[in-house]
Amino acid sequence: MAAVWQQALALDAKFNAYRTPNNPQFRTLYIRRRSQLLRECAKSGKDPSVRKDHLHIRAQLLNSRYGSPAFSDGGSIRSRSISLRSGGRSGLDNFDKLNLSDSKKHRRNLSSGSLKHIFEGPMKRVFDSIEVVPTDEAEASRAMAGGKTVSENYAFAGMHHIFDQHTAAVTNVKFGHDDKTRLACASLDGTLSICQVIPDPATVICMLRGHSAGVTDFVFSLSNDVILSVSLDATARVWDIAAGKCMRVIEDSMAAELLSCVFHPLNNNMFVTGNSKCFVQVLNISTGKGYKGGSSKVTGKVLALAFDSTGHILWTGDDKGSIHSFTIDVNSGKLIKARRITVCEGLPVTCISARSWISREARDPSLLVNCCVNALCLFKIISEDGALQLKKRFPVKQKRSSIRSTFCPLMSFRQGACVISGSEDMCVYFFDVCKESKPCVNKLLGHSAPVLDVCFNCDESLLASCDEQGMVIIWKREGKQIG
Incomplete structure (x- = not known):
């Protein structure tokens, strides 16, 4: 049980830099509160398999919102880090620039932000079907980096x-x-x-x-x-x-x-x-x-x-x-x-x-x-x-x-x-x-x-x-x- 809540906290900490970019005090408060809640829940004696399911689903949600800052949930070091959110802080500003090897239906489901298709199939299969193509139109990405050399x-x-x-x-x-x-x-x-x-x-x-x-x-x-x-x-x-x-x-x-x-x-x-x-x-x-x-x-x-x-x-x-x-x-x-x-x-x-x-x-x-x-x-x-x-x-x-x-x-x-x-x-x-x-x-x-x-x-x-x-x-x- 302790190992699972530590993994959940580590997952939240990994994405913490993307939360409320103009309010770092909130990010610090958020991660401390998450730590406290996870510690308390770990003592509740719930079935560890339930908490592992929670960890898996939360990883999918965070990846869909912010994109993966590291390896994919499948754990393969050759897998690619992508964003499943169109616009905003995703870093993939123009979804039309993604090279999807799957059908157009995949693209519609992903770019609309729907998680239904993701939960119905293995997350890794979705990740591996996408190749990032850097473009000159990545305005949000350049804005995050400051637009400088x-x-x-x-x-x-x-x-x-x-x-x-x-x-x-x-x-x-x-x-x-x-x-x-x-x-x-x-x-x-x-x-x-x-x-x-x-x-x-x-x-x-x-x-x-x-x-x-x-x-x-x-x-x-x-x-x-x-x-x-x-x-x-x-x-x-x-x-x-x-x-x-x-x-x-x-x-x-x-x-x-x-x-x-x-x-x-x-x-x-x-x-x-x-x-x-x-x-x-x-x-x-x-x-x-x-x-x-x-x-x-x-x-x-x-x-x-x-x-x-x-x-x-x-x-x-x-x-x-x-x-x-x-x-x-x-x-x-x-x-x-x-x-x-x-x-x-x-x-x-x-x-x-x-x-x-x-x-x-x-x-x-x-x-x-x-x-x-x-x-x-x-x-x-x-x-x-x-x-x-x-x-x-x-x-x-x-x-x-x-x-x-x-x-x-x-x-x-x-x-x-x-x-x-x-x-x-x-x-x-x-x-x-x-x-x-x-x-x-x-x-x-x-x-x-x-x-x-x-x-x-x-x-x-x-x-x-x-x-x-x-x-x-x-x-x-x-x-x-x-x-």
Whole structure:
């Protein structure tokens, strides 16, 4: 029952960015209320099959209204993300531009917004019968993206604020999910900080203290009320953000340094850690215990972890230059090793990010990888067990530091798609993955040490970057109103 309501909440959170675009406070209130209601319903003792049916129908309704932001409900990583709503925020502004392989009756049913035909047949069959054709008439799509070029969209230049509350390298910076105001930072000084960046002046809300060694990784829960962190002190900690206190300490079963962590995207009661003894472990956040069959050894220290959006595939990156893919059962937590891909033998893979939809021109599910080979690598995901094919390499300086990168959050409706990475030459780089030549569209100068991590807030009005000296810079986009 708990797994089902967590999946329902994850589904709602996935579409939350599309709700009331001019009222983010309502979106936050909505997702918190949904969390509360789902928790209460999970305790009612109803038949789990009824709630699974509810989850399936709700997925169809949300997909029909907003279009799928990720993989289709069928779970296939080769399936296409479409909109079944004509006009508005759908991103498919002219339904006549869709290439339907089915009959005209299909088109009439879909464009009219009727769900009757969808519920009578498998959702996946409807999705697979549609091919998106980018057109010059996609006015709503261009309006959502601001109608600008990629270079104009990422013309970050001015500094909004500089934080220096940490006394050692800041390893990670992250904004909350669907949040443009709250930023969290993790440092090798053993602390985490929660910062409010809007309104001006930006302030440090609280410091999270408890780890006895450097914090190597952390992640927000879907509802942004909890942070999970891991540390060189061989513990994972669960933090209540509102109270600023540690709720639970989970010790590594091998007493090994913990180097990476990630929540399961559909069930935040399940998380994964990677340690310095080359083990990946799936654990339950409520009990602090591992799942049976949820542990596996890889070729090196586990420096990076990433799930695909369905939670079916887990990738790990290690210090020997390998990426391993696993399939995971969300109910049992069991890991099954699938593939091994060598990025560069003997050189650490320090960051992995997965996206299932980049842009209308670059639509393949993709993996973004930092490796200590002076390059940022973009891979195409080519099978349902996580096999990869290298698409592009972008030049960044990285030979020794744990550099991280990220996809831009607002890609789906733009002519082009951007990725951003830190670098050992103290710069932040913006690359357009759709450009064959001169892909670098912007470079930010301001740090005085290698830049370790970068992240956007949800509307891309602000960019945060952190470095090895503990400085965090908040950059503002030119022409974008903050607040």
